[in-house]
Amino acid sequence: MQPFIDQIISECEILQGLPLWFSYLIFQLIFCGIIFVFVAVFAMLAGYAERRVAGRIQSRIGPNRVGPQGILQSLADGIKVFLKEDIIPTHADHILFRLAPYFIFIGMFLSFVAIPFSSQWVIADLDIGIFYLLAVESLVVIGIVMSGWASNNKWSLLGGMRSAAQIVSYEVPVALTILLVVMYSGTMSIQGIIMAQGAAPWNWNIFQTPFLFVAFFPLFMGSLAEGNRMPFDMPEAESELVSGYNTEYSGFRFVIFFFAEFSNLYLIGALATVLFFGGWQAGPLPDFVNGLLGIETPLSAAIVKNLVELCVFMFKSLCLVFIVIQLRWTLPRVRVDQLMNICWKYLVPVAFFNLVVMGIWMVVVPEYVTDIVALCMTACGVLLLGYFFYRVAWQLKNTKARLRFNPLS
């Protein structure tokens, strides 16, 4: 962030008159505001998109009445929730009950500090960024347990307890996988991890070796579990716990839970993008766009470069968000014992195995072999994607379904 701000200050005469710390402060506040707005808008649009995708997956249409194609549906829901009475149960622990949503939201929001949206647009490029992300995401557990306990409601309490058990367990495979990536990249800085990768798919971490490919799945499943997403949404299992830890909340506090849930959805996608899909790496694309637009001043060139990288990052992370949404409407919810089974018997051993084997690989295998393997893995990945779409076409052909490719009808 600092080089970018310095560049702006050097171009802008008004800012040069101000003390340096003051302009830094102003810019940081502005960027924090942008992130906040982004989280709010993303939560709204993701809520809408999720319902539309769910509709089409279930052969329905989904909300399409409020605004053009129903895009304002989330806004209407938000206004409705805002107007609800803010109820605190009589026997609830008032202080904790009020505090819990802020813990959850702060936990989510602090994670965005370390997410790099482009090469220069990151609030804070910490040297231990990925470690910070892990630490801060665990703050959410406290909020969830707090809300579950303070509500004085058996469903809330069970939801909170389940969530705590789940997040604490799934932290292990996630941490092990992140450790693997850190080991491979040789840095804990998130920008460093992205820099260690490249723009082309065969430079992404996921296609480097078969073990890194396998390692992606413990991380992804662990993130799903930490974000309380299907198929691991035990804390808010509607059929069992009404709504889990947020059962007793209404009004604005409920909106905060909603925001946290959907910003976490984005974090799942962003984390996987950063660690395995090359982050904002856009290769020669920014220079190409700059040449196309004929931009010469360094500041606007830098802005265009960052914008292109932002678009690349958004595209990758939103693709992953789409997969998460699709998974929610594909898989049934697992039981609590199955949940623990998956974590401790499958994900943790797999993550450990990957860690050890990758360590040996890095010592033994020379670099050119890794490059060849990376190319082969990329080819395999493309084939897998091709097979996926072949199977989709087969499903459509086999059921003689009538097709409608327009996503908005």
Added chain:
Amino acid sequence: MRERHPRSVNFEIPRYILFMTYFSNIKTAVSTVFEGMTITFSHLLREPMTIQYPDRTPLPVKDTLPPRYRGFLCVRPEICTACTLCQKTCPIDCIVIEHSKDEELKQRVMTRFDIDMAKCMFCGLCTEQCSTGAIYFTNEFEASTSNIKDLVFKFIKQGEKVIPYKIPRKKKPAAAAAETQAAAKEKKE
């Protein structure tokens, strides 16, 4: 220790089979999730089944109903004979007809013909009784209102007097025969 059933065998699953089930579980999980994802993705490309009923159907639903659909009852007072058969046959008395001799016109007139569609059970007995087809089913069916009294349909306005329809008498057979003979003669000439 509990006593064993005589027929039970001391059966222990070998270690290597347990080891194989571990990997076959992973294989099953991966392949089934993959297959499920292809199915749900294929559904994204399919046509939704939803019929967006009131306002976004390709044709108004009213026009797609079968010809003998039993919607609201309707009455054509100009061909009603005021026989009150429909009122008598109605099992739940939702039809009210009032008729009386009018002093000015020196004739029998109908002053009221109400059908309470909120009570009606669409049995269709009244339409079967009607000799002129004055009472008949329409294909209107959207009955929701904020006031149930809106569902009392008045086919004769307050204060209006309707002279009942008189079915033209059939000619006597002899007279009819004579007429045809006359017609035949005219044709010959």
